[in-house]
Amino acid sequence: MDLGLKDKVVVVLSSAAGIGKGIATEAAREGAKVVIATAPAFRDDLEKAQADIEKETGNKPFCFYYDVLDDASITKMIDEAAAKLGGIYALVNHCPGPKAGSFEALTEDDWADGYQKCLHSYVTSIRAALPYMKKAGEGRILNSTSSSIKNALDNLILSNTFRMGVVGMSKTMAREFGPFGILVNTMGPGRIYTDRIKYLNGIRGEKIGLTEEEYTKKDSANFPQRRYQSTDEYGRTAVFLISPANGSVSGQAFLDDGAMTTAY
Helix, strand or coil: CCCCCCEEEECCCCCCCCCHHHHHHHHHHCCCECCCECCCHHHHHHHHHHHHHHHHHHHCCCCEEECCCCHHHHHHHHHHHHHHHHCEEEEEECCCCCHHHHHHHHHHHHHHHHHHHHHHHHHHHHHHHHHHHHHHHCCEEEEEEEHHHCCCCCEHHHHHHCCCCCCCCHHHHHHHHHCCCCCEEEECCCCCEEEEEEEHHHHHHHHCCCCHHHHHHHHHHHCCCCCCEEEHCCCCCCCHHHHCCCCCCCCCCECCCCCCCCCC
16 A cells, blocks of 8 residues: 655654654655654664664665754754755654653652653644645644553653643644644554663562563563564554545544553
8 A cells, every 4th residue: 555655754753763763664664755853862873773764664764853852952953854855744743751750759840841741842843843734735743642641551640641631732733734734643552662661661560579571571461462562563553644645534542552451
């Protein structure tokens, strides 16, 4: 199936590794002009991702840098990518996960950090990309979040709070942007063995006297598929949603979780 992404400009934030890299890889496989982006401190990781994606797909992505905590740098990166590549067709928002912890354990700084990373950075990037999409008369926005949009996660109150803000924002934007040919969706993973999940599994395992490795083995056995999902599986679903092949799915919140959650 041709998704129609060839030569379309696709910007994937926080894409030096993990889920973001998985989405970028699948977009590159479809022939898109893919922008991968991360903080300058992770330049080596982004350049490795660029090389890995080119090797796997034959399509070399473009590297750009920004600071998720700095709105001006997000806007500058979006504008620079649009200027270099000729506009923006699709924007995939993805961010570093917020700090784990209970309500009483987290500080005001932790709340401010979680808000900026998980919600306000998305507002900023969308505000920057929207004029290019409106000018072209088409566009796709996918806001990558967490399974917490369907099922609240213990010890992750920041994720539970701000990810739901993204869902409400996306639903509203889908209705506001629809007349301009722009579709907006939210998507979350189940359990994918990224550095973020390794960190969280370490915390979860410690609470019950298990190592991270022991907890991960035990946890994955409880899933209907008896395994975690992969970044390429998540990436393929994401890329359909941001492609011209998706002509009407908008305002929705999806999980690519292998039936992990029991919520509807």
